[in-house]
Amino acid sequence: MANIVRSDDVRTQNRAKIMAILRMKGSMSRTKLAQYTGLSAATITAITADLLERNVLLRKEAPKTTNSRGRPRVTLTFNPEFACVGVIVLQLNHIMMSIADYQGSTIFTDEITLETTTISSETLLEKLAGFFLAGMRTAGISTDQLRHVAVGVQGATDIHATKLRWSPIIQHQELQIKQSLEPVFRVPVSVHNDCNMIAQALRWNEPELFHSDFAAILLSQGIGMGLYHNGELVQGKRSSATEFGHMTYIPNGALCRCGRHGCIEAYASEYAIYRNAKMLGDNSEPCSDISQNEMDEIIAQAHDNVALAKSSYDRAGSAIGAGLASLFALLDPFPIAFVGTGSKAKDLLENSIRAAIGEMPMSFQPDQISMRFYEDKNPLISDGCAVTALIEVDKNINSNNGKVLKIAV
Amino acid sequence: MANIVRSDDVRTQNRAKIMAILRMKGSMSRTKLAQYTGLSAATITAITADLLERNVLLRKEAPKTTNSRGRPRVTLTFNPEFACVGVIVLQLNHIMMSIADYQGSTIFTDEITLETTTISSETLLEKLAGFFLAGMRTAGISTDQLRHVAVGVQGATDIHATKLRWSPIIQHQELQIKQSLEPVFRVPVSVHNDCNMIAQALRWNEPELFHSDFAAILLSQGIGMGLYHNGELVQGKRSSATEFGHMTYIPNGALCRCGRHGCIEAYASEYAIYRNAKMLGDNSEPCSDISQNEMDEIIAQAHDNVALAKSSYDRAGSAIGAGLASLFALLDPFPIAFVGTGSKAKDLLENSIRAAIGEMPMSFQPDQISMRFYEDKNPLISDGCAVTALIEVDKNINSNNGKVLKIAV
DNA sequence: ACTATTTTTTTTGAGGCTCGAATTAAAGAG
DNA sequence: CTCTTTAATTCGAGCCTCAAAAAAAATAGT
Incomplete structure (x- = not known):
């Protein structure tokens, strides 16, 4: 209340x-x-x-x-000069950062590659902080102007937006991002799931279509989801991410990256499509480093009607569609945005997704469900983080009557 | 906002x-x-x-x-005499009614059987109204004291609590309950899904266990769910019911009452267990009138280790567990109440439910999930309706500054 | 050039609400 | 019969929003 x-x-x-x-x-x-x-x-x-x-x-x-x-x-x-906010996006072997003014315009942006899986948490966090501060210096922005940093990560964050609880991009179990970055930046730091940031950005960019009820589904190495229901982000009780990719598609089915069998992800992610197209077997170890070229090749094959490639995408679409059908049973149908390299296969997926949804008993037509495809996830993740950071600053101004919140060293 | x-x-x-x-x-x-x-x-x-x-x-x-x-x-x-509220529970071939005072004590209660499937909407609604008004007369309560009537129904209601959109208990597609009963009762009428009312009652009776995040799962002819998340009832965009029973368990699997294949209900409802135990085949037409005796017999067989009966319950438990695992992937684990005759088979179901949940990748133990079983659904549905009606009256007093809301004839 | 008109914004006073402090009410203890 | 303790009420201060009136800043017309 x-x-x-x-x-x-x-x-x-x-x-x-x-x-x-x-x-x-x-x-x-x-x-x-x-x-x-x-x-x-x-x-x-x-x-x-x-x-x-x-x-x-x-x-x-x-x-x-x-x-x-x-x-x-x-x-x-x-007032654009009232404050500025920072964005850090942490992905597998890749870090992006950007700075936006208080009006939301991006002032500076940079990225680097970095072996995230092999280094220790401490080193990773140090590199993260160093890279961001270097960007601040290059952009010529004093840390006094900075008011908030939002970190977007691939993986499950906690509901208080403080840490990364589990992620494929790091070895270590948890990454205490807020706790370790706040003393360095001396402003509040919040940590968010990348799919939620994509949803936030879509909500911002296309409010007519994506507003109070919609989902953003990220199709790439894994399958993620950012879900809004009744105008609010759906989050777990403890963790932030709605783990759509780990809903069950086929009980005891294909091996998932999470160790379980039969998750949607085990049929619809890049590694799942790849291993099916290459006939590696449903229980073969998920590959984590499939190049975009290899995926493009499979898509090309599917377009050339190579049966195996085509059926791999059909299967992926069916898995996603079945998951959506289950969600629609709970929450009624809503528009979907498919984001990420996986949506390059838009035409290969859409029909089988709709077909699987079409099995629904309720009185609605699967072709009435709005689906959009966005190949490039990174700008969306960045934008979502920037908006999130700005909203945090706004909240802060409001509740603390504008007093700048600085973290003691 | x-x-x-x-x-x-x-x-x-x-x-x-x-x-x-x-x-x-x-x-x-x-x-x-x-x-x-x-x-x-x-x-x-x-x-x-x-x-x-x-x-x-x-x-x-x-x-x-x-x-x-x-x-x-x-x-x-x-003040118990300030007002009173009415409850009508509409089930397959069965109607219950009760009246509660403003403190929530039940003053009067009655029930009848009635062929709900064969009669027309008009007749059904007339009977409903007549039966309730007869109860009012018998209880010696003037209609002036009545302030709200809450109707609990099996099936999907609309999100504005005005009508029954779809239900196994009636032939007709929609039943405009609010619209037709308000002119008769001359007080606001609201229509609610029975599982949501069960959840409401549990929330009321056992707030320590069931408060902001929990689900009530109704196991009987069908499989229903009332779900609270973040202290709020989860509802669809249009319809009220979280159709847990119609989430997909096995794509293209057993025939469901809804006409689709592979729903959880097609494995876990009474008709599903019955047809499996009787070897009628997964695609045989769902029976709608299985007597409690017949179900009790199957339970007894299962307890006697009759393989077929036992495996029927195992399968039901796995279906429910898989559905819960999917939900837990979205919202993190929460306590569950199993309600209805199906929970007579508590010991037969619980293990397989927990086993199916145990496939979860996340870091939690399936045996830590609290599960309670309640055989008798009807008192819970009634209580839930009464509480709902009282809350409506409270709301009304608050916003209209206590002016009695009467519906014009 | 000057007045009338139109639209936006500010000023002013009334009324509602909560709060802390002081006061009153209603018991038991001695 | 007075003192102590706890509960509830009263009262004035301090916010906030609102409607109405006033002021500000432009264009239109003569």
Whole structure:
């Protein structure tokens, strides 16, 4: 239950509402804000006056609107110079970083490759921190301006966004990312599952299609999902990730990377498609380093009607479709975004996914379900992290009345 | 987002908080209420004074507490005579009704059998209304006192709790229950899935075990589920029911009552167990009228180690366990209540359920998952409906400032 | 050039709510 | 019969939002 008790809580809530709308729409006049929030103009004036004085907001130069009568509206935006946020994306043997201003524009971005599986947690975290700080220096941004760093990782994070609980990209069981990076960056650090960040980015970029109920499914080495239901990210009780890839497809079926048998991932991930196309057997050890060329070749074969390649993708689609059918039994149908290199095989997968969903008993047509395909996951992960970080800063401004939260060394 | 805008909304919210706590705990002194809500004593006085004056609350006669010094605390309760609520439970060929006072005590209860499958919607709804009103008369309760009627049904309801969208108990596709009963009863009517009502009742009866994250699984003719996640009932976008029974267990597997193949229900429901034990084949038409005696016999056989009977239950347990494993992949493990005649076979099911869950990759022990078994579903459904109806009345008092909501004829 | 009109924003005063502090109420202890 | 203890109420201060009135800043018309 929401915990609005005193009148200052009302102010906090209404200020949050204004900031959220401004975040979403980019900029807006006070009058429009009043319309969108349902608050009176007087209240909007009071709240925005406060935010303007604190330099959170900025009066935007008149966009020289259609020449109409009346006092011209003053558009308000976030002050890009008020703060900046950092993004770190940690993937198998690969790290990306970027910095965005308070308006959300990317200021700087960089990436490196790095053997994540072989080095120790300590070294990995040190490299991570060093790489990010180097980027800050290159971009010429003082650490004083930094207000939050969001880390996107492949794998299961904990629900408090502090650590990586389990991941294929590291050997060690847990990686205490927040705990070890905060003393270095001296700002709050949060850790998020990459699929959830993709969902966040899609929600941001295409709110008409992906808003309160949708899923982003990542098709690559593994199968991940970011799921929104009723406008909220679905998370576990303890871990963040909705492990769609590890729902059961065929009991006691093919060997999954997780050690179990019959997961959706054991049929739909790159290693699953690869080993099926290469006739390595369903119980052969999952390969973790299949090159994009090899996958492209299988796709090409499938397009050339090579039976084995084609059936591998059919099987993958059926596994994904069956999983979706199960989800739809629980939550009713919703639009899906397929993200990652796997969606290069869009045309090979879509039919069998729809066919598998079509087995549903309920009264809906599988072809009515909206499916989009996005080959490039990385920009989405980055954007999702940036948005997440900005929202964290917004929250912080709101609850702490703008006092900068610095972590003691 | 909650929509607290003005200071009266704050009052509404805090009043709701007080009422919710009082609903849960039954009765409480003002001082304790202050502790539980976090509100100041002054505010508690203001809000309860208002509710006392409106006859919603009652000063309870001193429970002659432990003789301690100081002014004795006055315990507050809901006024049982403030209102009463009705419950109708519609099942295959069977209707139950009951009436509860505003404190939640059942005043009257009755039931009849009735061929639900053969009669028309109109006749069914007329009978339903007539039976309930007859109960009201017998109990000597005037319709003026009635404030809400909650209808519990087996099948999928819509998310607005107005109608039965699909159900095995009726032929007709939809049953507009709210729309047709409200003009008769002249109070708000809401329609709920029976499994959700079971979950509601469990949440009420055993809050230590079943609170923010748990599931109630109904094992009988079909397989249903009421699921709470993060303290909220999980519902679809359109329909209310989390159709756990129709998640896929074996793609293209046994024939389900829904017409599809391979649903969990096609392995774990009574008809599934029955047809397997009787060697009728997985694709034989589901029987809808298996007597309890016949099921008891199969259970007895299984206890006598008759292989076929035993394996039927093993298979049922595996299907349920696999479904749970998939759910746990999405939402992390939570406690489960198994409800209905199917849980008579508790000892036959539990091991195979746990074994199937045990295939999970994540770091948790299947034997740590709490499972309870409740043979008698009907009292739980009734209780759940009563609680639901009372909560609706509470909500109504709160938002409409106590004005009685009557439906125009 | 100047006034009227239109639209946006700010100012002002009223009313509602919660809170802390002070006060009153209602017991038992001595 | 007074003192102590605990519960509940009263009262004034401090927020917040809102509607209405006022001010600000532009265009349109003469």
